[in-house]
Amino acid sequence: MTHPYLLGATHPRVLAHRGLAAPQDGVAENSFAAIAAAHAAGAEYVESDCHVTSDGHVVLFHDDTLARVTGDPRAVADITLRELAQQMEELGGIATLGQALDMFPDIRFNLDVKAEAAAEQVGRLVAGHAGRVLLTSFSDDHRRRALTAASPALPATSPGARTLTRLVVAVALGSRPWARRLMRGVDALQIPERQGRIRVLTPRLIRWAHNAGVEVHVWTVNDISRMRELVEMGVDGIVTDRADAALEALTR
Template sequence: MTHPYLLGAAHPRVLAHRGLVVPDQHIAENSFAAIAAAHAAGAEYVESDCHVTSDGHVVLFHDETLERVTGDPRAVRDVPLRELEQQMAARGGLATLAQSLESFPGTRFNLDVKAAAAAVGVGRLVAEDAHRVLVTSFSDDRRRIALAAAAPARPATSPGSRTLTRLVAAVGAGIRPVAMRLLDGLDALQIPERQGIIQVLTPRLIRWAHEAGVEIHVWTINDPQRMRDLVAMGVDGIVTDRADVALETLTR
């Protein structure tokens, strides 16, 4: 059965990677303003990342430290919410997960759990909105902890690196029963086209995923022609820094 996260939305999916930041716009990725910009551009899906502050608030932030975004070398986990809000005030505003879910009730969120300490908090916060949330993580353990914390609600989900590695190996070797077992319980595969020398996205992977009722979302694609090519291959979603460009390209 298709998860509600994927029902009633435009296909192919356009997932706004960390919101939308256009050139010459002085806001930070994953900021409240970036999410608002994606929403204003017409993006139904926003991809973001979850860390937790020193006082236990789940915030949308990609890096482990603040250095690249604010110049502060400390880790997000070592900074209280109030101070992080002050640092982000001139950069588009800090987005907490709770605030984002409340402020954008029509938006579907794709959440990557970046920190182990954030997993339980993410799960609990999204439980009431599980119909419009996908939970993923590079760590299958973090992903499963977040999903368990959301129970009995079930957000959509995409696998972590360990599961994906096994799946790509099974697909490459043509071992369909193993691949189908690994696809069971998933709603999407959110993948790069390649990982080093390994070709992750293949026609067989697309075919078997679709046979299992699992969508394919590819990241991070900013070139319009490549977006068209991937959709022509059968890809269901494009994760992009330029949701505005993707929406224009794929809905014309």
């Protein structure tokens, strides 16, 4: 049964990677302004990341530390929301997860739980919005903790790195029963084309995923020609930094 997260939206999916940043205009990734820009461009899906501040607020921020985005070497977990808001004020504004869900009711959020400390809070925050949220994480443990905290609500989900690694092995070995077990309870596989020398995305993986009722989303693709090629292969979603261009090329 298809999850509401995937119903009633344009196909192929265009997932705005960390919103629609514009560093030349002072708009940082994952900022409130970047989410608003993705929404204004027509994006139905926004991919973002979840950390928690020292005073317990879940914020949309990718890195463990602020160094790359604001120049502050401290960890997100060691700074208060007020301090973070001050640093992000000229970079598009910080968005808490609660604010993003409330202020953008038309957006479907793809949330990567980066920090273990954020997992349960993320689950509780998205419980009332489960029909428009997909929870994922590189850590299957973080993802499961968030899903448990959201219960009895059922957000969509994509597996973590350990499960995906096993799935790639299952596909390579031709073990369809094993692959199907690994995809049980999963709504989408969100994967890179390659991991080092290993090809993750293959026609067999796409075919088996579709037969199991699971979509395939590929990250992070910014070349328009390659986006089109992937859609021709059968890929259902493209995670991209160029959501505006992708929407124009793929859905209009």
